[in-house]
Amino acid sequence: MAILIENRQARHMFLERQGLSRPPNRQLGRDGLLGLIHDLGFVQVDSIQIVERAHHQILFSRNQTYRREHLTALLEQDRSLFEHWTHDASVIPSAFFPYWKHRFVRREAKIRENWAKWQGRDFDSAFAETYDRIRHQGPVMARDVKADDHKSGGWWNWHPSKTALEFLWHTGKLAIARRENFQKVYDLSERVIPPDHFAAEVSHEDFVDWACRQALQRLGFATSGEISAFFDLVTPPEAKAWVSRHRAELEEVEVVTVDGRRRPSFAFVEGLADLLSPPEPPARLRVLSPFDPLLRDRDRAERLFGFNYRIEVFVPEAKRQYGYYVFPLIEGERLVGRIDMKADRRAGTLAVRRLWWEPGLRASASRLERLEAELVRLARFTGVERVEYLPGWEG
Numbered sequence: 097m098a099i100l101i102e103n104r105q106a107r108h109m110f111l112e113r114q115g116l117s118r119p120p121n122r123q124l125g126r127d128g129l130l131g132l133i134h135d136l137g138f139v140q141v142d143s144i145q146i147v148e149r150a151h152h153q154i155l156f157s158r159n160q161t162y163r164r165e166h167l168t169a170l171l172e173q174d175r176s177l178f179e180h181w182t183h184d185a186s187v188i189p190s191a192f193f194p195y196w197k198h199r200f201v202r203r204e205a206k207i208r209e210n211w212a213k214w215q216g217r218d219f220d221s222a223f224a225e226t227y228d229r230i231r232h233q234g235p236v237m238a239r240d241v242k243a244d245d246h247k248s249g250g251w252w253n254w255h256p257s258k259t260a261l262e263f264l265w266h267t268g269k270l271a272i273a274r275r276e277n278f279q280k281v282y283d284l285s286e287r288v289i290p291p292d293h294f295a296a297e298v299s300h301e302d303f304v305d306w307a308c309r310q311a312l313q314r315l316g317f318a319t320s321g322e323i324s325a326f327f328d329l330v331t332p333p334e335a336k337a338w339v340s341r342h343r344a345e346l347e348e349v350e351v352v353t354v355d356g357r358r359r360p361s362f363a364f365v366e367g368l369a370d371l372l373s374p375p376e377p378p379a380r381l382r383v384l385s386p387f388d389p390l391l392r393d394r395d396r397a398e399r400l401f402g403f404n405y406r407i408e409v410f411v412p413e414a415k416r417q418y419g420y421y422v423f424p425l426i427e428g429e430r431l432v433g434r435i436d437m438k439a440d441r442r443a444g445t446l447a448v449r450r451l452w453w454e455p456g457l458r459a460s461a462s463r464l465e466r467l468e469a470e471l472v473r474l475a476r477f478t479g480v481e482r483v484e485y486l487p488g489w490e491g
Contacts, residue, residue, distance in 0.1 A: 098348040098360065101317065101372070106351045107400055107429045108374040113316040114390045115158045116426070117377040124159045126166045130176055130189070132158060137314045137327065138186040140387045141179060143278055144409070146421045147439045147446065148478050151187055153385040156477055172274045175290050179272040179280075180265075183328050183392065193289050194296040198303045199329055200268030207263060226260035227269060227284075235273050235283040236261070304330050308338040316371055317349050317361040325393060354402035381427040381466040383435065383474055391424060403431035403454070418452065427466065432457055437471075444481040446471060448489045459490070 101109070111117050115136055124132065132155065133139055142150035155162045170177045171187065178190050181199070188196070230236055241258045261282050264270040271288035274281045286294050298306065311326035312318055318326075324335035339346065339362060347365050350358040363371060384390065386407045391397045398404050405424055408416045419436040426432065436450040448471065453459055471483045 098350045099363075099368075099372075100358070101349050101351045103352045103354055103356075103400065104429065105372070105374070106317070108377065109316045109371060110400060111377045111390070111429060112374040113314055116382075116390065117375045118158060120158065120160050120378055120380065120382070122159065122161070124161045124163075124166075126169060126174075128159075129155065129162065129166045130170055130174075133170075133177065133187060134189045134191075135314070136389055137310060138182050138188045138389075140182070140389070140392075141185045141187055142387055144421060145439075147383075147423070147437060147474065148385075149278075150385045150387040152477075153383075154388055156474075157382050157384055157388065160473060160477070175288065178289060180268075184387075190290055190293045193293040194298050195303050195306050195329070197268060197297070198300065200266070204267040207266065223260040223263055227264055230270065230282060231284060235281045237276065237279050237281050239279070304334050304338055308335055308342075311335075312362070312364060317351055317363045319359070319361050322361075322393065322396065351400075353399040359399065377429050379428045381425060381432070381463065381470050383470055384424045384426055386421060386423060388424070390426075397431070401431045405431075405434070419450065425467070427463070430454075432463075435467075439475075439478045439480050440484075441478075441480060443484075445484040446475040446478065446480050446482070448483060448485045450488070451490055 108117070115132055139151050139154050144150070147153065148156070151167070152162075152164055155167070167177075167187070171179070176190050177187050178193060179185060180188055180196055181203075182188070226241065238258050238261055241261065261270065261280075265272070265280075265282060268285055270282045271285040272280050273283040273288050307327055307329040308323050311323045315322060315326060320336040320339045321332055323339070324330050324332045330338075345365055346362040347368055349361050349363050351361050353359055386405075391403075391405055394405060403424070406417075408418060408422070409420060413420075418434060422434045422436050424431055424434050431454070433451065433453040435448065435452075437446060437448045439446050451467075468483070475481070475483050
């Protein structure tokens with residue numbers, strides 16, 4: 097008989113696995129930051145800086161002693177992290193690089209399959225020229241290669257030399273050595289990834305086993321589809337087959353969603369007692385990045401928290417329900433609202449434009465105090481001097 101996991105308990109379990117139940121003021125440091133990113137599995141990187149870039153805000157929301165320079169050091173000096181792709185560009189532990197080699201192979205096959213539709217011709221010579229240039233002359237940025245002749249479409253529509261950089265990165269031949277003003281600097285992977293991680297090889301069977309185990313460990317409980325989707329490394333059929341092969345190690349659970357339904361899932365038998373006894377998350381109110389891993393699987397977040405969240409960056413303004421880039425608010429175990437704000441670094445302000453509490457939630461004086469305290473912390477982190485509340489911000 098499946099173990100029943102009540103909704104509140106499930107929330108606590110998932111929050112713990114997502115690093116949101118840890119003391120937010122405990123000193124993190126460089127080693128602690130590496131451990132946090134390892135525990136999360138990856139941290140999405142995004143260039144939008146309405147308040148702070150996604151990766152910095154994701155880490156700050158979990159620990160407010162986080163320092164940007166520690167992340168830079170882990171990426172560019174220690175090389176214990178590297179940048180590559182999950183669902184989107186992400187910071188990933190370098191120890192995972194041998195498993196990403198399987199992604200590189202799959203990605204190259206897919207790109208080559210699509211290129212016949214995109215271009216109708218072979219770009220291999222441009223790829224080889226770009227690779228050789230970097231091998232002999234050192235790291236380059238996109239602006240160092242030939243100018244763009246195409247003004248529309250994705251990176252496959254760029255000039256062949258510029259396209260080559262992304263192709264060679266997606267397929268693991270190049271890595272990001274550093275960023276300058278957030279622009280990628282590409283170099284040969286063997287000059288960026290630590291030698292032991294670069295040289296290591298794993299079989300396909302070990303790759304699938306690792307990807308599924310690591311995903312379930314970080315989710316706590318999951319269906320085979322959720323396991324597949326976590327890193328976006330293995331296919332749904334591969335994850336389903338993995339679950340079937342390892343049923344002796346897995347416990348069937350039923351997770352109660354916010355509307356009272358029961359969702360059949362799996363959890364590891366080993367460590368189940370600890371998983372089922374998660375700590376209480378901090379009661380403080382925190383601002384999450386729109387790209388926070390808690391919300392990456394929008395359907396899962398809605399089932400567990402009753403929070404329907406969509407990023408409206410690409411939604412025409414007239415059709416937006418909330419705004420261009422609206423931040424979720426979490427308080428304890430609940431996603432309680434969303435806030436529209438922008439860091440105006442010239443004016444030295446964090447300008448709060450609008451606030452929406454979730455239906456049925458009371459904007460008590462204590463809740464507003466907790467929000468204001470968090471905004472002061474966030475303003476300090478982004479480097480502005482004060483929080484400014486614009487007229488009508490409370491809705």
